[in-house]
Amino acid sequence: MSTYEIIQKAHSGWAYLALIFLAIAVINAVIGLNSKSEFTKKDRMLGLFGLIFTHIQLLFGLILYFVSPLGKAVLGQMKDPALRLTSLEHPLINIIAIALITIGWSKHKKLTTSHAKFKTFTIFYALGLILILSRIPWKMWLN
16 A cells, blocks of 8 residues: 555545544534533533644645645646546635634633633634535545
8 A cells, every 4th residue: 555545544534533523513612602501621622622633634635635646737627626626625625624723723712701612613613614514525535
C-alpha cells in the first residue's frame, strides 16, 4: 500500500470521527441553548473534541491534497463537476468550515454567560457542519 493510499484511508476513516464529534457538539449546544442549562466542563470538552477532530481531519486532507497523484493534474479543471468538487470545492469549503469552527471556539472563551457560549457553539459549529456536509464527495466516500 502506498503512502497516498494510507493517507487517503486515514482521511476517509477519520472523517467519520470528525463528523460524529462535530454533530455531537452541535446537538449538545442546541440542547443547552434551548434548555437554558449551565455551560459546564462537559460542554466545553464536547466543543473541544469537535475542534480537535476537525483540525486533524484538515491536516489529513491537506497532506492528501499535496501527495495525491491527481492533485496537480486536475487543478483548474472546472468543467468536470466531480474533479471540481474534489480539487476545489471540497478543500476550499472545508477550510472555511473549519475556520468557522475555530472562530466559534475562540469566541466562546471570551463570553461570560452560558446562553452566549451555547449560542456561539450552535451558530459557528452548525455552520461548519453544514458546509462540511455540503461538500463531501458522497459518491466516492460511500463506495
